[in-house]
Amino acid sequence: MAHHTLKTLDYSVLQQCMHCGMCLPTCPTYDTTKRERNSPRGRISLMRAIADGELEVNDTFADEMSYCLGCLACQTACPAGVNYAELFETARADIERSGVKAAPGRGLWRTITLRFLFMRPDALRLAGTLMRVYQRSGLESLVRRLGLIRLAPAALRKLEPQAPRIAPAFSNRLIREHEMPGTNTRYRVAMLTGCIQDLVFPDVNRDTVDVLLANGCRVFTPPEQPCCGSLHAHNGETALAAKLARRMIDLFPPDEFDAIITNAGGCGSHLRHYSGLLDDDPHYADLAHAWDAKVKDIQEWLVEIGCRTPLAGPFAGPATITYHESCHLAHGQKITKQPRSLLRLLPDTTLVELPESTWCCGSAGVYAITQPEQADLLLKRKTDNIRSTPSTIVATANPGCQLQIARGLKNDGAAGIDVVHPMTLLAKAYRRERGPDAAPPT
Ligand code: SF4
Ligand code: SF4
Numbered sequence: 001m002a003h004h005t006l007k008t009l010d011y012s013v014l015q016q017c018m019h020c021g022m023c024l025p026t027c028p029t030y031d032t033t034k035r036e037r038n039s040p041r042g043r044i045s046l047m048r049a050i051a052d053g054e055l056e057v058n059d060t061f062a063d064e065m066s067y068c069l070g071c072l073a074c075q076t077a078c079p080a081g082v083n084y085a086e087l088f089e090t091a092r093a094d095i096e097r098s099g100v101k102a103a104p105g106r107g108l109w110r111t112i113t114l115r116f117l118f119m120r121p122d123a124l125r126l127a128g129t130l131m132r133v134y135q136r137s138g139l140e141s142l143v144r145r146l147g148l149i150r151l152a153p154a155a156l157r158k159l160e161p162q163a164p165r166i167a168p169a170f171s172n173r174l175i176r177e178h179e180m181p182g183t184n185t186r187y188r189v190a191m192l193t194g195c196i197q198d199l200v201f202p203d204v205n206r207d208t209v210d211v212l213l214a215n216g217c218r219v220f221t222p223p224e225q226p227c228c229g230s231l232h233a234h235n236g237e238t239a240l241a242a243k244l245a246r247r248m249i250d251l252f253p254p255d256e257f258d259a260i261i262t263n264a265g266g267c268g269s270h271l272r273h274y275s276g277l278l279d280d281d282p283h284y285a286d287l288a289h290a291w292d293a294k295v296k297d298i299q300e301w302l303v304e305i306g307c308r309t310p311l312a313g314p315f316a317g318p319a320t321i322t323y324h325e326s327c328h329l330a331h332g333q334k335i336t337k338q339p340r341s342l343l344r345l346l347p348d349t350t351l352v353e354l355p356e357s358t359w360c361c362g363s364a365g366v367y368a369i370t371q372p373e374q375a376d377l378l379l380k381r382k383t384d385n386i387r388s389t390p391s392t393i394v395a396t397a398n399p400g401c402q403l404q405i406a407r408g409l410k411n412d413g414a415a416g417i418d419v420v421h422p423m424t425l426l427a428k429a430y431r432r433e434r435g436p437d438a439a440p441p442t
Contacts, residue, residue: 004093005090005097006050006090006094007051009051009087013082014051016081016082017078017082018080019041021041022077022078022079023040023041023073023074026074026076027039027040027074028069028360028374029068032374032377038067040082040084043065044084047087047090050094056098057095057098059101061095062095065095067371068088069327069378070085070327072084072331073327073358075332076330076331076334076358085269085332093236093237094236114232114237115240118227118231119226119227119243119244121227122224128166131166135166164199164200164403166199166200167199167200170198170199170202171202172193172223172224174206175191175206175209175219175221176221178219179209179213179218179219179221180213180218181215181217184216185216185217186216187216187217187218187258187259187305188218188220189212189217189220189257189260189301190220190261191205191220191261192225192260192263193221194263194264195227196399197399200399201399201402204263204421205221205263207421207426207428208261208263211298211423211426211427211430212261214308214426215302215305215308226244226251227244228244228262229241229243229248229277230271232244242278242281245274245277246281248271248274249274249291253287254287254294257294260294260295261296261301262297262298263298263397263423264397264398265326265327265332265333265335265397265401266326266328266399268295268332269329269333272295274288274292275289275291297333297338299339299397300335300338307345307426310345310346310347310426310429310430310432311433312347312348312429313349313432314348314349314425314428314432315348315428317348318348320349320350320352320390320393321343321352321391321395321425322351322352322353322354322357322391322393322394323339323340323353323394323395323422324386324395324405325339325358326400327358327360331358339395342426343395343425347429349393352391353389354385354386355389356382356385359381359385360378361379361382361401361404362374362375363400363403363404363405368404379407380408382405383405383408383411383412383414386417391417392417392418393419393420394409394417394418394420395421396421396422397422397423402421
């Protein structure tokens with residue numbers, strides 16, 4: 001896919017769609033509007049018109065592709081095997097190249113985020129630290145009280161109230177570079193700490209490492225890691241995504257590990273397709289194939305190696321848990337059974353199915369900022385479904401979903417329901433084996 005446009009993309013990918021419409025009922029935007037244009041089939045027709053030279057990349061096309069969640073529910077439903085993920089990323093890259101959405105504010109915002117912050121892990125952590133100071137020093141409430149946020153650029157204004165709470169210490173302070181299991185080492189793995197996971201949920205990274213250690217894995221976690229590039233690829237910055245892929249491969253040579261572990265559904269879905277980004281790079285093409293084969297979602301890996309059943313439950317008493325599927329885990333990576341089988345290992349808990357568990361929660365990267373109405377609609381549907389179950393715990397394996405659903409439940413006033421990563425539950429259970437008050441082994 002390296003640097004392809006819709007016009008240069010292998011035409012068979014576009015031709016694969018046989019217009020059967022099986023994907024339509026699974027598409028959240030089509031479900032809302034019932035308009036063909038807002039469906040996967042409609043979007044593929046528009047892309048094909050561009051490839052055929054019948055249509056130019058214009059504002060309407062850009063808006064349509066921005067309305068698409070990229071949730072890939074259509075890809076799961078499609079009997080013809082249409083690679084919607086590839087089409088979607090190529091279309092977004094075409095839109096960026098065409099400049100139809102270029103505007104001074106947007107350009108600056110993209111430069112700050114995609115070209116600077118998410119290219120420099122130290123700068124991203126510094127921005128996170130500054131954000132935390134802003135959130136904790138009373139400055140945030142002052143700015144809100146005085147209405148000063150009105151003076152900020154539009155993108156920042158929309159982002160500010162939704163900005164997640166930044167953690168006091170990031171993964172590099174919680175996890176040592178090399179950690180050894182207490183028992184025999186069965187495997188050697190690398191641990192990817194992610195961007196949002198690192199800034200907002202570094203405890204989930206710690207929990208993941210604890211679970212790996214409890215399962216005989218020796219864990220390598222470099223304190224500073226590049227971004228995986230998924231944000232760049234989803235936003236049409238293919239060259240930057242390729243650059244980040246090379247940096248990742250340099251830091252984690254695939255032949256040194258049994259697995260390269262990610263615990264974020266959104267990252268995993270991108271991470272295991274580096275070969276598509278680097279297939280015309282003579283030095284990295286083979287390495288990228290080896291890399292793709294080694295990338296494992298933590299849940300997939302644990303099931304593959306036979307996860308040890310914890311001897312204690314995660315909580316002092318029994319609990320009912322339900323599971324929300326991250327789109328990029330379920331549709332992007334087809335990982336649906338493994339998280340459930342791990343949750344079923346937890347003593348003293350009951351797993352109940354969430355109605356419409358694979359329906360997108362509306363998080364989808366920056367979607368909640370670019371398409372707030374549709375995002376809120378999806379979020380309400382998700383929290384209504386959650387509240388229809390007797391669960392007090394929602395497990396989900398993607399930081400975007402975790403933040404979005406927690407925000408939705410808070411808005412609904414459903415304070416008694418926690419949203420957690422499955423690794424947090426497993427880690428809690430392993431810790432409780434050593435007694436109810438055992439501290440994390442740091
Ligand atoms: S990715 Fe999701 S929103 Fe986009 S067309 Fe497919 S199902 Fe619809
Ligand atoms: S299900 Fe697949 S083949 Fe059928 S209309 Fe949708 S994308 Fe095309």
